Amino acid sequence: MNAPDRMNSSRAFLLHAFRQAGVLLLAALIPALLAGVFHPRRPAWSRDQAMIPEVAWGTVREWPGLKLLVDARSEEAFQRQHISGAFPLSEARWEERLPAFIKAWQPGARVVVYCDNTGCQASQAVARRLRRELGINDVFVLKGGWGAWLVAQKSLP
């Protein structure tokens, strides 16, 4: 093959690849649109609807009735220190811890999940799974997580 032939061959290969990629990119739109309308777990279009609601520690402390705190941080972080009475339930040890959680949870109890701070997402993930897999609707995420709880403890008289 001479140089012009090689150039033509490269061009044909790229054209071939782009055309096929275009077909795949367009074809994926069809099930995506159908999923957006009919999928039972289709995403909400606003973050407020999609996220588990956050509550401040001050509000949680004042809540009457049953509440169960869930520590979604790593096992090591939980062993080092945790909020008194909190139950360890991280995604990494979900299967192992879940049966004990189910025993600890009482119907009607509000569940408040926390992780390290505002930057962590483990509490949202665990709270979402509790709502989805166990059908617990009264699930909340502690605003600011463990960090906010520590600050609240220091400001106590």
Added chain:
Amino acid sequence: MAGSAKIAALITSAGRIVLAAVFLYAGGLKALDPAGFALSIDNYRLLPYPAAAALALYLPWLELGSGLAVLWPRIRTGALAVLLGLGLVFSGVIASAWLRSLDISCGCFGDGAHGRSALAVSLLRSVFLVLLCAWLLGREWELHYADRAGRSQ
């Protein structure tokens, strides 16, 4: 010569099967829970939430379609190009989360372990898939070139 060509063909086929299996598995998990995947994308804090929701509906099907198409010779080149593009984007996004020390999970295979070390593992896996895609695309190019050269003789 014939023996080494046979081995190369076998390795190529194995590579295609591995790539297809990974993307079919990843796409399938995400297609089952687009709401969860939207939050995983949102955790990276790179896009407005509605864009994350739209991508969560679209990307799993693109992964599933392209994963299947890798096994179909007629459209394999395009599928490898799409997967290479996806792999590069995923690697860049995971690397940015790792550099920003975000305490999130990759979201590549549904929910998973959180934190920097988990992201590093995901980044390595993503880079491996990019290299595999690039190599397989190179093999397609060789086959295309050989086919053209054969025809021009």
